[in-house]
Amino acid sequence: MSYQSQRVALYYFAGALTLFLVQVAVGVLAGTVYVMPNILSDLLPFNIIRMIHTNALIVWLLMGFMGATYYLLPEETETELHSPRLAIAQFWIFFIAALVTVLGYVLRIHEGREFLEQPLLIKVGIVIVALMFLYNCTMTLLKGRKTAVANVLMLGLWFVAIFFLFAFYNPGNLSLDKMYWWWVVHLWVEGVWELIMAAILAYLMIKLTGVDREVVEKWLYVIVGLSLFTGILGTGHHYYWIGTPGYWRWIGSVFSTLEVIPFFAMVIFTFYMIWKGGRKHPNKAALLWSLGTAVIAFLGAGVWGFLHTLAPVNYYTHGTQVTAAHGHLAFYGAYVMLNVAMMTYALPHLLRRDVYNQALNMWGFWITTAGMCFMTFTLTFAGVVQTHLQRVMGMNYMEVQDQISLFFWYRLGSGVAVLIGVILIVYSLAVPGSRLAKIANGETRPAE
Amino acid sequence: MTAPDRDSPPEETGGEAADWGALSALPGNPLMWILILSELAVFGAFLIGFTGARIADPGGFADSQALLSRVDGGLNTLVLITSGWMAALAGRASHDGRQRACRGWLLAALALGAVFLAVKAVEYSGKAALGIGLETNTFFTLYYLITGFHALHVVLGMVILGIGIWRPARDTVETGTAFWHMVDLIWVLVYPVIYLVR
Numbered sequence: 185m186s187y188q189s190q191r192v193a194l195y196y197f198a199g200a201l202t203l204f205l206v207q208v209a210v211g212v213l214a215g216t217v218y219v220m221p222n223i224l225s226d227l228l229p230f231n232i233i234r235m236i237h238t239n240a241l242i243v244w245l246l247m248g249f250m251g252a253t254y255y256l257l258p259e260e261t262e263t264e265l266h267s268p269r270l271a272i273a274q275f276w277i278f279f280i281a282a283l284v285t286v287l288g289y290v291l292r293i294h295e296g297r298e299f300l301e302q303p304l305l306i307k308v309g310i311v312i313v314a315l316m317f318l319y320n321c322t323m324t325l326l327k328g329r330k331t332a333v334a335n336v337l338m339l340g341l342w343f344v345a346i347f348f349l350f351a352f353y354n355p356g357n358l359s360l361d362k363m364y365w366w367w368v369v370h371l372w373v374e375g376v377w378e379l380i381m382a383a384i385l386a387y388l389m390i391k392l393t394g395v396d397r398e399v400v401e402k403w404l405y406v407i408v409g410l411s412l413f414t415g416i417l418g419t420g421h422h423y424y425w426i427g428t429p430g431y432w433r434w435i436g437s438v439f440s441t442l443e444v445i446p447f448f449a450m451v452i453f454t455f456y457m458i459w460k461g462g463r464k465h466p467n468k469a470a471l472l473w474s475l476g477t478a479v480i481a482f483l484g485a486g487v488w489g490f491l492h493t494l495a496p497v498n499y500y501t502h503g504t505q506v507t508a509a510h511g512h513l514a515f516y517g518a519y520v521m522l523n524v525a526m527m528t529y530a531l532p533h534l535l536r537r538d539v540y541n542q543a544l545n546m547w548g549f550w551i552t553t554a555g556m557c558f559m560t561f562t563l564t565f566a567g568v569v570q571t572h573l574q575r576v577m578g579m580n581y582m583e584v585q586d587q588i589s590l591f592f593w594y595r596l597g598s599g600v601a602v603l604i605g606v607i608l609i610v611y612s613l614a615v616p617g618s619r620l621a622k623i624a625n626g627e628t629r630p631a632e
Numbered sequence: 633m634t635a636p637d638r639d640s641p642p643e644e645t646g647g648e649a650a651d652w653g654a655l656s657a658l659p660g661n662p663l664m665w666i667l668i669l670s671e672l673a674v675f676g677a678f679l680i681g682f683t684g685a686r687i688a689d690p691g692g693f694a695d696s697q698a699l700l701s702r703v704d705g706g707l708n709t710l711v712l713i714t715s716g717w718m719a720a721l722a723g724r725a726s727h728d729g730r731q732r733a734c735r736g737w738l739l740a741a742l743a744l745g746a747v748f749l750a751v752k753a754v755e756y757s758g759k760a761a762l763g764i765g766l767e768t769n770t771f772f773t774l775y776y777l778i779t780g781f782h783a784l785h786v787v788l789g790m791v792i793l794g795i796g797i798w799r800p801a802r803d804t805v806e807t808g809t810a811f812w813h814m815v816d817l818i819w820v821l822v823y824p825v826i827y828l829v830r
Contacts, residue, residue: 402652406666413670431766431773438677442670 185533187258189265194534195275196251197527201610203244203282204520208599208606210237215596219589228290235289235301241515242299243282246344248523249380250278250317253337255530256387257321261328266320274316281309297361299369300351307351314345332401333387336408340379347371359427366422373514374418374443374485378411381481381522385450388474388529393461403453410446418443421493424502433495440493447478447486447518454478467532469545469612473525476553480521484513488560500575505588506567513560521553524609531613541612548612552605559598566591659723660807668814671785675778675818679825682774689770694830696771699762704755705827708748709819712786715744716816719793719809726805734800741812742793745786752783778822782815789815 185191214233217223224233254271258264265271285306288294294301302310318341325338350367386404390397420436454475465471488510492501501507532539566588574584655662686693722737759765759772766776789812796808 399651402662405663409663409666410670413667429767431777434678434681434773434777438674438681441677442673445670445673 185536187264189268189271190255190258191534192265192268192271192275193251193255193530195272196247196254197531197534198614199275199279200244200248200251200523201527201614203240203247204606205610206286207237207240207244208603210240212596212599212603215592215599218592219596232289232292232294235294236286238299239285239289239301240282241520243278245515245519245523247275247278247282248526249341249384250275252384252523252526252530253317253321253341255526255534256337256384257324257334258328260331260334260387261324263324263328266323266327270316270320274313274320277309277316278313281306281313297354297365300365310348311345314348318342318345331397332404333383333390336379336386336404337383340376340383343376343379344372347376362426363423363428366419370419370422371416373518374440375412375415377519378415378446379408381477381518382407382411382446382450384522384526385454385474385477388470388525389454389457389461391529392463392465392467392471392474393457394463394465395457395461399460400457403449403457407446407449407453410449414439414442414445421495421498424495424498437494441490443493444482444486444490447482450478451482467529467539467542469539469542469549470525470529472546472549473521473528476549477517477521477525480513480517480553480556482517484510484515484517484560488513488564491564501567501571504567504570504574505563505591506571509560509563509567512563513556516553516556524549524613527613535616537616540617541615544608544612548605548609550605552602552609555598555601555605559595559602562591562594562598566595658810660803660810664807664810668810671814671818675782675821678774678778678781679821682778682825685770685774692769693771696769696775697827697830699759699764700775700827701755701758702827704751705823708751709823711744711748711751712816712819715741715748716813718744719812722796723805723809726800726802731800734805735797738793738797738800738805738808742790742797745790745793745812748786749783752779752786775826778826782818782822785815785818 210233213224213228214230214237217225217230217233221230254265285302288303288306289301293303295303300307321338321341325334328334347368350364353364355361355364382404386400389395390400416439417435418440420432421440423432423436455478458471458475492498492506492510528545569588569591570584573579573587574581579587652662655665658665718737718741722734722741725731725734725737764772766773789808792808792811796805
């Protein structure tokens with residue numbers, strides 16, 4: 185860590201990890217409701233639980249991106265942040281607003297539009313937080329060195345804010361509602377978030393592998409170009425049979441199929457950089473998470489996305505557990521793992537420690553990743569059975585739910601494994617190892 | 633102590649920066665070749681989709697195809713190939729340092745691009761007069777999507793050639809003409825598949 189103002193990232197990482205725990209714990213609760221449908225049905229119905237699960241996820245990922253940005257921007261631009269105080273104020277507004285929103289959901293105060301359930305006032309608050317953030321970072325970028333990593337990251341963050349504005353537009357016509365809704369949801373996760381992902385991954389590769397910046401930047405441009413080339417028109421894969429014209433079935437199928445390419449490029453990129461770098465960075469856990477995010481994003485977003493992206497396939501699978509399988513592994517691989525990679529890399533610097541708790545962190549990696557993969561497999565099988573019974577054989581929805589209940593038990597089991605893994609991850613990140621902490625305090629230090 | 637990190641990367645060692653692997657050997661900007669490969673993948677996927685849909689409904693596709701003007705398509709093929717030849721001459725002129733000639737050939741290539749679009753407009757308006765639109769049937773959905781996307785690339789290509797006329801640096805001209813040849817190549821694939829193959 186070379187700049188004092190990087191320390192504001194600590195607030196964001198702490199807030200993100202807190203919400204990460206909440207999100208996963210509530211996820212386990214949701215998984216429990218699947219197998220015991222009447223549990224909590226009056227106190228905390230499923231729709232509210234799901235709302236908290238998804239909203240907490242999105243908020244903590246954004247909080248993590250903000251922390252990552254505040255951490256890497258001073259190093260990339262070679263200057264202190266424009267205003268660390270503004271960054272801290274922004275954190276508290278964001279964090280408290282998130283908690284108030286969750287409390288509101290429990291009290292049934294929400295707008296009901298999937299993922300965008302936040303009441304209007306909270307949405308306005310989100311825009312204010314985004315403006316504080318973008319102002320602070322853009323001013324930093326303007327006065328400092330402009331690297332490809334910093335530029336692409338800021339471009340992505342600006343577009344995140346701009347596309348969120350469509351959350352305020354809610355036409356009465358359900359087809360139009362959905363059309364614009366995807367401009368937030370799809371263009372975030374399959375568009376501009378990929379810019380953020382590629383930029384942070386590029387930063388980690390520069391730091392961890394020692395490969396020359398210019399080599400990494402070339403890959404960054406290619407990945408970002410491919411993401412936008414495929415992702416923007418790939419929105420079409422959400423426009424099948426929702427009242428939009430039929431040509432979207434072709435545009436959506438073709439472009440979203442190609443969305444696999446940037447994710448595959450990220451796999452080649454990370455492995456090639458680490459092979460080429462050939463450098464033994466002490467933070468092995470950060471390397472593991474960086475490789476993991478590329479691989480699991482490729483599987484979860486790329487392969488599992490392609491599985492049901494072609495219109496003739498989606499005709500049958502739409503809205504089944506296949507979608508849930510894809511959603512879980514894609515979010516975990518692309519954005520959860522990326523955030524953990526960044527935190528694993530940055531926290532030892534922020535806490536002024538040698539790398540610590542590597543074994544525990546890596547156990548967290550394997551348990552959580554295995555849990556998520558198992559969850560994805562069970563949901564995929566559940567989805568295939570569901571598709572056949574419900575969409576091909578014509579059985580009714582609730583009968584089918586009974587038929588696939590065994591898979592939901594497996595899913596709950598894998599959810600518990602994920603929760604255990606996440607507790608390990610959060611502990612290993614938040615609590616430095618005692619032996620190394622002593623070293624960091626300068627009492628003893630073994631010869632290198 | 634923090635981990636030994638590369639906090640400020642060393643200055644570029646040369647050589648490495650220019651290394652784009654296989655793309656380094658190609659003329660123009662390597663990123664343009666990434667775009668060209670992506671475009672070929674998109675149009676390739678559309679043409680495969682077209683072929684698949686045709687296998688599913690050979691009769692319907694034959695009836696719809698009979699409504700297309702093979703002469704207009706053929707004319708446009710000649711126009712675009714000639715335009716590509718002029719772009720190639722512009723590339724050669726740029727290579728020899730003959731800037732005026734380069735600009736002239738680029739302008740001629742650009743003008744033929746406009747002719748292509750004019751013929752296309754005549755074709756589209758003929759279809760519209762028959763009441764044929766994007767939603768008429770699968771054949772025409774794909775006809776409009778594929779030729780429409782291609783026409784948009786002609787427009788973009790004209791803009792890129794325009795940049796070459798404005799700033800005829802060798803790298804710019806090579807990059808622009810590479811894109812233009814791609815537009816050419818795609819048409820040469822689209823024309824037989826949609827208009828000719830019975």
